Amino acid sequence: MPRMQTAKVSLPATNRRPAKVDDMFYRHLVSSLRTGVLAITRDGLLAVINDIAYRSLGLAPRAGDLGRHFTEVLGDCPEVISILQSAFDTDDLPNRAELRLRHTGKSIGYSLSRIYDDQGHAHGATLFFKDLTQVEVLEERERLRDRLATLGEMAAAIAHEVKNPLASIEVMAGVLRRQFRDTDDAREQLDDIIKEAKMANAIVVEVLEYVRPIQIQPERVSLGDVLTESLALAEGKIPRGGIHFDVTINPDVPDIVADAHQLRQLFANLIANAFEAMNGKGRVSVRASLVQGDVEPLDGKHALPASVCVELKDDGPGISADDLERVFSPFFTTKPQGTGLGLAIVRKMVNAHDGRIHASSAPGRGTTFTVTLPVSPIRQFPLLMETPDGPNSRR
Incomplete structure (x- = not known):
């Protein structure tokens, strides 16, 4: 059996010392932290403070702050002074307070700790803290969403319970009207009951429509067909009278993938809104154009999808600047018998399609609503099955 040979490897001995890190490294470390840092010596002199600490505490940096007593620098923050003053008085230092x-x-939000030297003596104290204001805002938004969701459920339940009695009132008033056909006063009063019951029912329907989540059922949609059908729906709500209505669709506008039923209702609401504001005279113009997608600004590589821009312009009385800011807010209306939900529902439908809506107006200059919808949905929705006769549509 052959003898195994071993080899000795000698490594040169070195007397290298660990590289010394200069003070500038520690300064950069403190300034790069995402939390506020404030340190004081045992004598109360300010030893460290970074930019985030200044901003979080609402203080302006001043030359010569380091080396001054911390109470002089933090004069506008008595709460922080009180915390630092207790740093050497108790062993129960606050953590995540x-x-x-x-x-x-x-x-x-802050944590306080002591700085000890090699002999274990307290040499100073450090305060780490973070501005929680934005966190509070986000938490309040979450609580508001929860409250609105609960309110929506309550509104839907109440609306459902009210809808059936209203229908009964309308039916019974109609029966009584036929029985009292020869009594003018009774017939007029019953007509008022039927009218008010229908209006109350319309409010209930709009409340239900606003609080219910929208379920998108996308299909390939011709914008020209949608606008034609929307006009018919709008005329069923508000008499058109002598208003001129014209539609211009640029030749390059393609079919879009969207929920045809939602789009018909969306544009019908906008058209009816214009008719109601114009009192039977004037002009409503609708123009549709293609907008090419921009380059995504985050990486400069991915292109955003192309979109279709629909402008609906009327030459009605216009909207004041104050009202324009609230025009999409639920329950805001300037109409005597309006519910204030029509445009809020419109915006909800636009948002459900990952689109945008904008209103511009001025008193005496008419109003323009601009709706921008992606040609293809940004989110992935299951497309309705197509048959040899075309896509299935809820018409």
Whole structure:
């Protein structure tokens, strides 16, 4: 059996010392932290403070802050001064505590710790903290969403319970009207009951429509067909009278993938809204054009989908600047018998299609609603099955 040979490997001995990190590295470390850092010596002199600390505390950086007593630098923050003053008085230092700055109203989350030297003596104290104001805003938005969701469920339940009695009132009033056909006063009063019951029912229907989630059923849609059908729906709501209505669709506008039923209702609401504002005279013009997708600004590589822009313009009385800011808010209306939900529902439908809607107006200059819808949906929806006769549509 052959002898195994071994080889000795010698490594040169070195007396290399660990590389010394200069003070600039530690300065950059502190300034790069995403939290506020504030440190004081045992004598109360300010040793460290970074830019985020200044911003979070609402203080302006001043030359010569380092080396001054922390109470002089933090004069506008008595809450922070009180915390630092207790740093050497108790062993129960706060960890993940919160405070609110009176002079700014900001909410601050913080942790306080001591700095010890090699002999274990307290050499100073450090305060790490973070501005929680934005977190509070997000939490409040979440709570608001929960409250609105609960309110929506309540509204849907109430509307459902009210809808059936209203239908009964309308039917019974109609029966009584036929029985009292020879009594003018009774017939007029019953006509009023039927009218008010229908209006109340319309409000209930709109409330249900607003609070219910929209289920998109996409299909290939011709914008020209949708606008033609929307006009017919609008005329069924509001008499057109002598209003001129014209539609211009640029030749390059393609069919879009969208929910045809929702689009018909969306544009019918906008057209009816224009008719109601114009009192039977004037002009409503609709123009549709193709907008090519821009390059995604995040990476400069991916193109956003092309979209179709539909402008609906009327030469009615216009909307004041104050009202224009609230025109899409639910239950806001300037009409004596309006519910204030029509345009809120329109915006909800546009958002469900990943689109945008904008209103521009001025008193005496008419109003323009601009709806922009992607040619293809940004989110992936299951496309309705197509048959040899064309796509299935809810018409």
